[in-house]
Amino acid sequence: MSAARPTVLLVDDEPLSLETLTRTLDEPFEVLTATSAAAAEEILAEEWVQVVVTDQRMPETTGVEFLSRVRERWPDVVRIIISGYTDPGDIIDGINRAGIYQYITKPWHPDTLLLTVGNACHLYRLQREHELLSLETRLTAATLEQKLAAHRARLKRTFRLDAIVRSPGGPLDAVCDLVERVAPYDIPVLLTGESGTGKELFARALHYNSHRADKPFVAENCGAMPDQLLESELFGHKKGAFTGAVNDRIGLFEQADGGTIFLDEIGEVSRAFQVKLLRVLQEGDVRPLGSNQRRRVDVRVVAATNRSLETEIGEGRFREDLYYRVAAVRLHLPPLRERPDDIPVLARHHLAAAMTAFGKPVTGLSDDLIDRLQRYHWPGNVRELQNEIQRMLVMCDGNQLGADLLDPGIPGADSRSRPPIPEPFPGQTLKARIEALEAGVLVETLERNRWNKSKTAVELGLSRVGLSAKIERYGLEKPP
Known part of the structure; x- marks a missing residue:
């Protein structure tokens, strides 16, 4: 999938000037044109636009007045003025009223115009990715890049494969080895396993150990969500597309452009929506609800399910062609009951995290408690273990978590509550x-x-x- 070109709107009442601007910018950018401020506002209401470049002197209004309205209605759009007049009052007025990013004087040089518009598109993308920058903050792109780089570095450290909590030589070693081999390649991965086994953790590990690690990672749980809402979440919508759509919305596929999208519980998606999702994966573009324009996106898809999609295909609930689109590589996460040696390591890890979060220190876990934890089958897997550790820490009055703090509702955790089982021994029939x-x-x-x-x-x-x-x-x- 190729990355989408930024969209630039050119506004000028002189056709010859508009044509010259278009020829200069139409190769690296998607160019839209308007010969009046009113026509430009109609385009802004219908299309996704990153940058507006407008002439200052127009018959019915000035560029500053027009961009002031743009700032009120579409504050994320980066605003540029071109003018043959260099009145300092106009420049100051433009900066104060319209939040103008750049003021270009005529005659302009093509290279200067390309560089200015390119920097404006870069600034728009940084705003979208970080959601902290606005024109009023006057932060430079370099400052924002530094903050983003520091945040990404922390995420990469968090999701290193050697940072995934597990016992040495356990079943997760094979899973991590496969993630390490698959992560560098743009190939769809399907994560399978019971709820609570850590599928999103491994989806993030796939992303942050790939060449897309510096781009966005977005996640969506597809379970029990109506088709229209799911379509809006993933593909976006235009204002007025449906009841309650009071503003334009960029979908998660566009937000993840250049990065990874994680579709959790994909087995819950309806047959009707599977067709729409299949088209996006095949064609590499999305069409927001209420729009007739398609947007190119470059994303890697990682999906997850706790169902057997092969069984779902056999029973007609899941499309076989979609299955092969999302399951180029299948990666199964074993349940916690099949990883008893991981339980003490995970329990200590979650205890340390809980002590930090709650501000309540203890010395650790008793040997008897660890033994009881390893006997339990943990149907809720790692998530259930984490919740139980947090609950025991809250209830603890001593300096160590003991077996007496275990939830009485956990069957089998206490050996005294286990029904007697006949033990086979040599000599029996x-x-x-x-x-x-x-x-x-x-x-x-x-x-x-x-x-x-x-x-x-x-x-x-x-x-x-x-x-x-x-x-x-x-x-x-x-x-x-």
Whole structure:
């Protein structure tokens, strides 16, 4: 996908002058023209414009008056005046009333005009990316670049692959190795795994370890969002496109131009919207709601889902062609229950973060607590573990977090609440050993599903009556 050219609006009542300006600027920029201030305002109401270049002397108004109205209605647009008159009063008036970025005198040189307009477009992009700069602050582009560079450097350090919290030699090592190999290339990645396993963390790692790290990273959760709202969020809209659209809005695809967009829960998107999303990924352009103009965008797409998209395709709920567009590389994040050695490392990491956030220091976690944490299956994965550590820190009255602080609602966290399971040992018959293993599987699955028998029965391929019979047979009881 190629990057979009900045759009420049030229305003001059003299056709010959307008033609000369257009010839000078039409190669590096998308040029729109108007022969009056009224026509220019109509264009601004319909199109995305970064820079306005206007003549000072026009029949019905002056350039300063026109740009003053532009400043009120479209304050982000960078404003430039060209004039054959160098009256200091006009210059001061333009700066004070219209917030003019540059005052160019006639006769102008093509190279000077190109450089000035190019710098104005660069300033507009910095405003959009950082959302802190306005013309009134009079900050130079260099100052803003320094702030952006410092912020990006912090993000790169945060999302280094060796900074991802995990135990040495654990399952996440293979995931990080794959991220390191894939990140430098502009190839779509699909992250799969249960909720709370850290899919957005790895999406950011893909971005900040790529050549796009200096460009924006934006994220959108596509789950349970109406199509029109999702379309507005991703593609943008024009004022009046629908009820409640009181202002123009730039969509996330345009905000992410040059960088990465993360589409979380992509498996929740409706079939109708999948068609629109597929077109954007194929053609590399977006059309805001209420506009008939398409905008080129250059983005890398990273998607995520906790569903099996292969199953969704088989059942007709997800388009196969869209799947292959977003899943050039598939990266699966294992659940926390399959990473027991990561639990102590993650628990200590989240405890340190919570102590800083809450201003409440403790010495650490007791060995008994760590043992109990490793026994639990964490259906909410890392997010659930983080919440539990924060809750225990708040409830702690001593100088160490102990097993007594565990939420009583966590089944299986306390060994005293676990139902007795027959243990297989040498000398038992084959039947006894199989029954012991079956009982263990039942307890593990029931605890992970919080003793929801319907979900457990579906997962194990049993009827609810059959599951109840096995629970009764092995004497398994839900802990209090």
